[in-house]
Amino acid sequence: MTGILVESVTDTTSDEVAATVAAAAAAARPWAAMSLADRARVLDGIADALDAHAAQLIALAMRETNLAEPRLVGELRRTSFQLRLFAQTVLDGGFLDVRIDDADADWPMGAPRPELRRMNIPLGPVLNFAASNFPFAFSVAGGDTASALAAGCPVIVKANPGHPALSSAVGELIETVLAECGAPRGSFGLIFGRNAGVQALTHPAVAAVAFTGSTAGGRALYDLACGRPVPIPFYGELGSINPVFVTADAARSRAPEIAAGLLTAVSSSAGQLCTKPGLVAVPEQSPVLDELTRTASVPTGEMLNETIAAGFASAVARVREHPEVRVLAGGSPGEALLLVTSTRTVLADRDALMHEMFGPATLLVTYRDNDELLELARSVHGELTVSIFGDHTDDTAHALLSTAAGTAGRVLWNSWPTGLSVTYAQQHGGPYPATTAPATTSVGTAAIARFLRPVAFQSVPDEMLPPQLRIANPLGVPRSVNGARAQ
């Protein structure tokens, strides 16, 4: 890390935070009023700037995060792709959810229906708490920033302390692109330090918060957001165990493949992924266990930083010290750790054993029969993902699938939850504590919905309406009319 860059990222002062929020508040209307085409140009421009500076940014990220170059190259590509996908989402206009009711004197409600023309508008300044583990994709120019800018909201990013120089460099690129595109000053701001984050979160002008991080830290911020005189939406991804259920059929017929997939999912990026499987149910005396026991050492690479490493060590200790838990394989520094216990133990001591270990470790949980497997599956709740390895002719697999849909935001079949794709149908969220707002996603094009609210205009003359709502629909946005599907 270069000395110059480190010096440039001291904590933001209280006066600077106040100025950043005031600038965002002042930018809210003019930024929202820029055309959808201009908004898309900004998102594409940020993507282009990231790509153009890839070598420099990746070098910074390598120095600050210990992540390997190929992983960072892929993550940067994902991040610029994500920005371009939101640019397309903006141009499509479907996110506006335009609904039009023509006036109807014979509306069967019993009173004439007035003309109503409704669309989504931006919420206002959004505060994003950047994550440690994706220095590009969930950080300064990541999904929360992309979706909030796409929605038409100014964005203030509270930088993650794990990669301050990279955060500054990306922030400068974003500011340059915004200025070049004619966006108002204040459309983007970057702040450093926990106190700065709390100050911004409690500022009356901030309209919504996005967060990815720990359950304890996230819950404290959620409580602050809800406790404001004017509460604001808090979209927090707080943690997940991402259970994997391996049926007896699958364990018998595909043990080597399942064991290999598990080791990759647990060890890649040193297990520092929000969808890393942290609990894997397998039959007693399973060939999967035999395969894993034979595993010598799976190297993981270094962890992101000392804070993350210390948190991981502490979370692992809580599980490892349990008298009924033993080490199946690994666990030396720099290699993945596989722990093992029984379903009976987990069900008897849920609080001690079912919590996220953010790093390269997982808990294998053995079950005696399908009833015990289903009991275990029903005991988990609030997950980003649940994965099932099984056969489609197996009743137990069907029961697991049905239970999983009630537990998680994403349900996977014979596949691993790591390697989250950014798509139209993606769902990265789930019941608490996976997220604080289970109806939302932080990944995929639907993430834009978090930063919008609808407004209906009643009997407003055509020429006074926003263009998307006018009779002529000059921007060609999709619209539902009188309850009929959007065109």
Next chain:
Amino acid sequence: MTGILVESVTDTTSDEVAATVAAAAAAARPWAAMSLADRARVLDGIADALDAHAAQLIALAMRETNLAEPRLVGELRRTSFQLRLFAQTVLDGGFLDVRIDDADADWPMGAPRPELRRMNIPLGPVLNFAASNFPFAFSVAGGDTASALAAGCPVIVKANPGHPALSSAVGELIETVLAECGAPRGSFGLIFGRNAGVQALTHPAVAAVAFTGSTAGGRALYDLACGRPVPIPFYGELGSINPVFVTADAARSRAPEIAAGLLTAVSSSAGQLCTKPGLVAVPEQSPVLDELTRTASVPTGEMLNETIAAGFASAVARVREHPEVRVLAGGSPGEALLLVTSTRTVLADRDALMHEMFGPATLLVTYRDNDELLELARSVHGELTVSIFGDHTDDTAHALLSTAAGTAGRVLWNSWPTGLSVTYAQQHGGPYPATTAPATTSVGTAAIARFLRPVAFQSVPDEMLPPQLRIANPLGVPRSVNGARAQ
């Protein structure tokens, strides 16, 4: 009120509440699993049952609420219409927001895209706090119940203490229809008493809350919902002043019409409407003021009950006792009250003068010039509605419209906000305190979205998917595929 009915509605005991919630939790999966056609049949069935028992229900409502028969006849019609509209919404299937990504090996993110098939599923048991002022449309069989049942959630209604016998009678009709349609026991429950409501709200099995009522009461419940170990969404409509801005043009050219419309909006249903205009800005020396001063007495009818009347008297007193506020007209028992003050006074003493008076009163606020009018408009926030009376060639009217969209969920032009239509494009919500969840509406077909969350299925075999997600789409629900519009 008959003695038998009153005796039957004592407060629900703690054991009874626990049993009601447990029954709702047990009903959640089977009720969610019933077909969309069956769900629609239940909603239509409740509508039919209300209509079939209209005479009896209206007689009960008249005894318990002091509302006039024509108003109650209209409200019941609205309520059964609303249930049938949600039945259509269920059958349409658009609320499922089905999105499908086909697998794509060349997805430009840099990694192959897996197959993802996503749809909305019900959240689980919903607790509805019924309102006092609409004993049908916002009570036991009202919009919150209709939209939550339509979403596939069991519903527990905490009855409003203002109309207990009517609540019991409607609850029995709903239970009968559910049983006739084969819905699981526990799909609907009715509880009485504040403690019972709080107990249900803090029960782990309750998944979401809907509330319409006062800011103080609603905020206390919101805080409890957010403070749970597992927080749940709280959809609260907590109060609104519903400002009306009359431009100089409109005041000059349409004074008699505006004065008459205002008196109707303030006095109908004794002003006990969440969209009653509570602040009306007019020019100094306006012909509108002259018209209103000439008004002798506008009768309002009795208020709903003594609690509401006492709350109204207290809210009015806070405004009326202000040294710069005077009575313009009315104010004797049983007639509407028009108070008047200046914009300067309101801006100088916002907290004392800008709060809801739930009853037949409004505060006329005089402005000296357009700058003062715009300053007043910019000072309000968190409204269900803002109404503008003006001329479309007037720049001030344009500025008011633009400001209003940032303040309210519904913006009206030359029309009054009372008489809320139940439609596809309706928006009944707005920034806090109008609602605690500004992205949602409690009226109109979009209200169903409050009780849903998305689940994505990754690489799940076709025969294991819910029918709405299968390749064949046997129910014909609209679906977006690879980012292209729903068909």
